[in-house]
Amino acid sequence: MAQSSADQTLLKRSFRRKRLRENAAGLFFISPWLIGFLLLMFGPMVFSLGISFTEWNMVGSPKFIGLENYAHMFTSDPFYFKSMIVTFKYVFIMVPLQVVFAILIAVLLNRATYGIKFFRSIFYLPSLIQGVTLALIFSWMLNDDFGPVNYMLELVGLPRVHWLTDPNVALYALIFIALWGVGSPMVLYLSALRSVSSEYYEAADIDGAGPVRKFFNITIPLITPTILFNILTSLISAFQTIVLAFVLTGGGPANSTYFYSLHVYRNAFTHFKMGYASAMAWVMFILIVLLTGLVLASSKYWVHYEDDGGGR
Structure with a gap:
């Protein structure tokens, strides 16, 4: 024992x-x-x-000021809410458009009978051009005087458009440029579409369902997990956008492209208000967490998984 x-x-x-x-x-x-x-x-x-609770110019010692940065943000900063509105407008236009265009392109490629690798590469390759390189390319393409886009508009008898210098157009021009990277989510959607079993479509054919009904009742529900993933990643990325506005418009014209992240950058590295910029960054972080949390909470109503009978 x-x-x-x-x-x-x-x-x-x-x-x-x-x-x-x-x-x-x-x-x-x-x-x-x-x-x-x-x-x-x-x-x-x-x-x-x-x-974020201090006043600091990155040279001397930080001086503790409590919640003054946060109070100034909401009461005394004339550009704070302007930059917030511009950012939200950009996000809530660009993200849905990116989702829709990526899904449509993926559906078209999925139906292709030949040359799919070639067309997939054609649509994906532009998404590899990002950041400053993308901004410089479109600064030439959308130039008011010698840009090829305005030149083609004149060829068909349309007037020139001041893409980056008109306050009513500049933000939409940046949204159009951002959609240049639609190839990345498109590849994910294409992969999701190829994983959908053909049995669902065969059963729908027997029931007499048409292409539109099959698209909304079979295709979309079965790729909702991928849609959720792309919405979350696009949402987070869009709220942090800065390069296009910084390089192409500098936040103008008339602050029409003055994004929140650009306001944070200028306060930190132009005005050397690092404490205030940190406070702004934390407010944006909290907003992103709240919005992504809302999207995740809502997903139980519209995201479906094949392994649990089509419901969450």
């Missing part, structure tokens, strides 16, 4: 040592990511939260 108890104790100790070795090995292999996360993401986030 005593021998059996001793054997069990040894087995338990051996099991603990093995588990400790496995845990240590796991921590060792994820340590590069963990160190990077702590130093490059979590650490700066905590630092910026602390700085």
